[in-house]
Amino acid sequence: MAGEQEPVIWLRPEQAPVGRPAERSRAEITAAAVELADREGLDAVSMRRLAATLGTGAASLYRYVSTRDDVLDLMIDSTAGEYDLPAPSGDWQAGLLEIAQQARRIMRRHPWLPILVVTRPALGPHGIDLLEHLLDVLADHPAEPAHKLEAFAVLNALTALFVQNELAASDPGAQRQIAYLHHAATAGTHPRIAAMLAATRPEQTSHDRFATVLTRALTGVLG
Known part of the structure; x- marks a missing residue:
């Protein structure tokens, strides 16, 4: 349906259903993004920089996330995993x-x-x-x-x-x-x-x- 939004990242498959077998995981992508932001700030977290950090092409990241916003959401949630409850x-x-x-x-x-x-x-x-x-x-x-x-x-x-x-x-x-x-x-x-x-x-x-x-x-x- 036109204008219909994708569900949140956690309700989507880990990887796009078509294409080559998975080489990365969301967890790896998230960890790399957090490390990059910790080191250089949030503006440094682009799909291109993130792909370079992971040693892959930017296009390949779109098999795991749709947008940079998805990456930001994954980063935010990963920090919530640091709590002791x-x-x-x-x-x-x-x-x-x-x-x-x-x-x-x-x-x-x-x-x-x-x-x-x-x-x-x-x-x-x-x-x-x-x-x-x-x-x-x-x-x-x-x-x-x-x-x-x-x-x-x-x-x-x-x-x-x-x-x-x-x-x-x-x-x-x-x-x-x-x-x-x-x-x-x-x-x-x-x-x-x-x-x-x-x-x-x-x-x-x-x-x-x-x-x-x-x-x-x-x-x-x-x-």
């Missing part, structure tokens, strides 16, 4: 924070991941396992199922934004902006900004802020 302890806040702390470490390990989490969330087999684990953590929470799903989305989005800010903080441009903010605060024309900066505790670590903000947000979403 222990049995819930009964403390839902601690359980969600543990998921978020793992997410933060995974996103810092793959600096290209936060932007994809925000702009093109993909839910493949590993992502489904992660969602099931989160719902298991919240099994005894009285929140509506829809609110628990919202909590999953908020956890992922807030963690991604937090990691993006962390990664950008070392940039010289970010340091200049912070210096300008402090300059404006001392000028005497923005007393509320000055009071806010004066009340900021320098000893509070990024880890502490992340846990505090995330817990407040998730508590609000779940009610």
